[in-house]
Amino acid sequence: MRKSRRLQWVSVSGLLLSLLSLGSTARAADKYGDEAEGTRNYDDFERSRACASCHKDFYQQYQQAMMSQAYTHHWDEIEYFELAVPHADRNPKLAGIKAACNGCHSPMAFLAGDTPPPRVDKKSRANESVTCDVCHTIKGKGPDGTPFNFSYISSPGKTKYGPRAGLESPHHNTKKLDFIRTPEFCGTCHNEKSPYGIWVKSTQIEYAEGPYPKMGLRCHDCHMPKATGRISSMSKEDLPMHQHIFFGAHVMSKIRGAIEMRMHPDRQDVEPGETVKIKLYLFNAKAGHKIPTGSVEDRQLWVHLEATDSKGQVYHLPVDKKGFPDEETTIASNELAWFDLGEAMGKKDFKGLPRDGIPEGDRIFRMAYYNPKNQITIMQWYTARLGTDYRIGPLETKVETYTFKVPSRAPIGKMTVKANLYYRLLVKPVGEFLKVPEEELADRLMNEVSTTFEVIDD
């Protein structure tokens, strides 16, 4: 009741907003992470729409970004309501995740203690996801080193923190804050630890361990590219500033070519029945972290090789094994897996799903997540152990070899070998089972390369 009355007052005057938040400010102090749950009200935060009239470009850019849909996007809704919430209700060890998911996906809902928030079709304020006001009223992070699990300190109110000093706005106060320009700011949500103490998201950690900090390149430089524009419609001049594009794995123009490839055979002339070795190089040229990063349990990055002879016959080339521990999770297989989905959903007769939905023998650049029963899992919150990390690090090059015995009946002439590198946002058999829309499961061609050799007469 108290809440709905507040809502009316707030819409009357922006000034009242700051007065009303005083009560919750006292409760919130400088709490962060789990401690901040329920210390605020939705009304403490302005809607992104309220910023749109003056910050037009940023608003439109942001509308296209995943962070404006972090609660409403179909796969987020499905995973939260069909897997995480029922799993938390069944397993006391996981009880906390019901609130925790929203610490990053719908910070206002988490801070308001609205757990679980209404479903998306109810159009509650939880739908607003990671808003302008959420980011621009973060004033710091918890004191312990590495940021993770929503360890931002939220202080909603009149003051909006930004990168510059001395700006004036009729709608709000502005204050320069160095923290917003740091990768650690992003890390408060882009690093995550499971209830078992395992790093299940580590984008900022991977970045910090990689080559880019030394070059002075931040998350912002790649995901909020600098371009000239007006800070607001009231600004007097164009300035270079970081655009609010936040493109990531959902945007083809971001992932296309992020990994560069080249390959060659070990010699040019090969007789039918002989063996030729193809060497393929995959170079992470564009990402400031590993690829894949973030939702590593969901993503599939794999390379598919085919040779085509001079008569058009096609041969699939499986990758050569290297023999490292856990390698089987990096070579496509369609054996049954993902057994714990049944456990989360309360389906006792669940038999599992094919693991990859990728041609068997293809190399997958992956780090598998294992649940406490040592089964591979898609549920990062149920992760008790990580497998071998076989992803491609920033500026790292992976080398794969393919030993190809040219068939004794292969025709004389050119043999063309083609490598296609694909990216999927979600393991396809899992997505199909959970009825996640097709667009999330598509094979996205990230890059391609080919080479040739001659099949000659003996």
Ligand code: HEC
């Ligand atoms: C009535 C217009 C108006 C509205 C509405 C508005 N702003 Fe602003 N904002 C401005 C102006 C003007 C500036 C200063 C621009 C300049 O000096 O060029 C500014 C600057 C900023 C800055 C930069 C601060 C800094 O120190 O670098 C941030 C961040 C910001 N606004 C966030 C927001 C957010 C978040 C909202 C919505 C909750 C919002 N603004 C709503 C007009 C507005």
Ligand code: HEC
């Ligand atoms: C995920 C967090 C996040 C969200 C969401 C977000 N911003 Fe920002 N914003 C930033 C960061 C980070 C910067 C500073 C980038 C830099 O300069 O390094 C920034 C900078 C700004 C600036 C100052 C630009 C300048 O160069 O002076 C304004 C104004 C602004 N944001 C408004 C908005 C508005 C309006 C929205 C919603 C439509 C929004 N922001 C959403 C993180 C965010």
Ligand code: HEC
């Ligand atoms: C308050 C938490 C929060 C903060 C702070 C935050 N993010 Fe995010 N970010 C998220 C969430 C949650 C998602 C997932 C959206 C979804 O559900 O697909 C996301 C998604 C993204 C994506 C899209 C990834 C994709 O799969 O397409 C990019 C890019 C991104 N964030 C960059 C940044 C950068 C850069 C910063 C710092 C300037 C930042 N984020 C700060 C919570 C946050």
Ligand code: HEC
């Ligand atoms: C040198 C440029 C660069 C830097 C620095 C960088 N990124 Fe990225 N990022 C990329 C590229 C390119 C992609 C697309 C390839 C991919 O999906 O990994 C990407 C992808 C992402 C994704 C989507 C991953 C997925 O599979 O869903 C997120 C989230 C993200 N970055 C966040 C961050 C954060 C947070 C930081 C800082 C800690 C950061 N990035 C630093 C270039 C960069």
Ligand code: HEC
């Ligand atoms: C510490 C912050 C954090 C927590 C806690 C968190 N997430 Fe996320 N989540 C993110 C970020 C950041 C991304 C984007 C990473 C990327 O693009 O690879 C993401 C991505 C996702 C995605 C994939 C979105 C897509 O568009 O492909 C789903 C689904 C998801 N989270 C669900 C959940 C659920 C369910 C929970 C709770 C069990 C949860 N998350 C807890 C930060 C968090």
